[in-house]
Amino acid sequence: MNQLAGKVNEELLDYQALRLQELIGEMLQCCEDRKFYETEKFGLPYAELKCLLLFGGERYLTVKGIARKLDVVKSRVTKIVNGLIKKGLVKQIDDPGDARIKLISLTPAGQGKSREIAAFQRELHRQILLRLDADERKGILSYLELLRSAMEAVKEQLV
Amino acid sequence: MNQLAGKVNEELLDYQALRLQELIGEMLQCCEDRKFYETEKFGLPYAELKCLLLFGGERYLTVKGIARKLDVVKSRVTKIVNGLIKKGLVKQIDDPGDARIKLISLTPAGQGKSREIAAFQRELHRQILLRLDADERKGILSYLELLRSAMEAVKEQLV
DNA sequence: GCTAATTGGTTCATACTATGAATAAATTTA
DNA sequence: TAAATTTATTCATAGTATGAACCAATTAGC
Numbered sequence: 001m002n003q004l005a006g007k008v009n010e011e012l013l014d015y016q017a018l019r020l021q022e023l024i025g026e027m028l029q030c031c032e033d034r035k036f037y038e039t040e041k042f043g044l045p046y047a048e049l050k051c052l053l054l055f056g057g058e059r060y061l062t063v064k065g066i067a068r069k070l071d072v073v074k075s076r077v078t079k080i081v082n083g084l085i086k087k088g089l090v091k092q093i094d095d096p097g098d099a100r101i102k103l104i105s106l107t108p109a110g111q112g113k114s115r116e117i118a119a120f121q122r123e124l125h126r127q128i129l130l131r132l133d134a135d136e137r138k139g140i141l142s143y144l145e146l147l148r149s150a151m152e153a154v155k156e157q158l159v
Numbered sequence: 160m161n162q163l164a165g166k167v168n169e170e171l172l173d174y175q176a177l178r179l180q181e182l183i184g185e186m187l188q189c190c191e192d193r194k195f196y197e198t199e200k201f202g203l204p205y206a207e208l209k210c211l212l213l214f215g216g217e218r219y220l221t222v223k224g225i226a227r228k229l230d231v232v233k234s235r236v237t238k239i240v241n242g243l244i245k246k247g248l249v250k251q252i253d254d255p256g257d258a259r260i261k262l263i264s265l266t267p268a269g270q271g272k273s274r275e276i277a278a279f280q281r282e283l284h285r286q287i288l289l290r291l292d293a294d295e296r297k298g299i300l301s302y303l304e305l306l307r308s309a310m311e312a313v314k315e316q317l318v
Numbered sequence: 319g320c321t322a323a324t325t326g327g328t329t330c331a332t333a334c335t336a337t338g339a340a341t342a343a344a345t346t347t348a
Numbered sequence: 349t350a351a352a353t354t355t356a357t358t359c360a361t362a363g364t365a366t367g368a369a370c371c372a373a374t375t376a377g378c
């Protein structure tokens with residue numbers, strides 16, 4: 001390892017870091033725009049939209065459970081759920097076994113909306129993949145996995 | 160192309176779309192966490208932090224120019240800049256050639272902070288790359304570029 | 319069985335991100 | 349010079365999010 005090679009390598013790394021930063025920034029912006037599009041399309045604040053999507057497998061969710069899944073505080077969930085109730089997409093009943101607990105479930109309208117949103121998001125990602133050939137798809141997925149792991153590792157070491 | 164192969168392909172695509180969605184979601188979350196970390200570390204709301212970073216090449220920026228760069232409305236910029244002025248990171252002077260325009264520039268403290276933040280972000284991205292070998296770095300960058308383009312293309316066709 | 323601790327949920331104050339309408343002041347155009 | 353345009357600010361509004369204080373119900377311990 002001579003000195004020159006080391007320096008060139010450093011410069012390459014700096015250049016690559018900058019490019020990585022830009023690419024991630026652009027992807028982030030794209031996702032931001034998509035969020036905005038979805039709130040318009042489905043007429044829901046994004047937090048409520050995400051909440052609807054949580055009723056995938058489960059029939060009933062609690063405030064606490066939603067808070068865990070959305071990674072927000074309970075009082076935030078109260079707010080979100082109230083919004084969804086006002087829009088008739090979700091309803092609350094008292095847990096027959098424990099009067100503290102409110103069981104939250106989708107109304108038929110909420111089920112429809114939830115399915116609609118999920119289908120839209122699936123389709124978007126399908127569209128992205130359709131712009132690539134089979135090898136590119138495989139490559140993107142495996143390299144993205146690599147990147148995601150590296151990002152999370154760096155994040156861990158940060159905290 | 161027989162029917163079976165087509166069906167298998169469709170299923171593969173659906174599976175890949177789901178995986179893509181998950182990976183992007185995890186990367187997004189990671190970036191969210193990083194934002195939060197930075198606001199804590201630098202003691203600034205993220206919008207103000209981003210604003211500081213805009214004074215890279217330019218010596219002076221206007222409210223209008225910042226609004227364009229941050230892609231927000233002018234009144235939002237007024238708010239952000241006021242926050243930065245209160246913290247002594249930025250100062251405003253009247254444009255000698257046009258009294259409508261306020262020229263905004265970094266104070267020495269703001270310059271220091273701005274450099275600090277930029278250096279931190281560069282280092283983060285360098286750390287990510289350092290967890291990968293040379294081939295993986297190249298692969299990630301070119302596949303990310305591919306993905307970003309596909310995402311933007313899909314976004315365009317959406318609007 | 320009854321107190322004490324815990325759990326589940328709501329309310330309220332606060333902070334941040336962001337928009338858009340209304341407005342004021344300065345400048346440009348006709 | 350009057351009208352139109354440009355630059356920036358203020359204010360009302362909406363959304364995201366936290367955390368403290370609180371109430372009610374349940375569970376643990378004695």
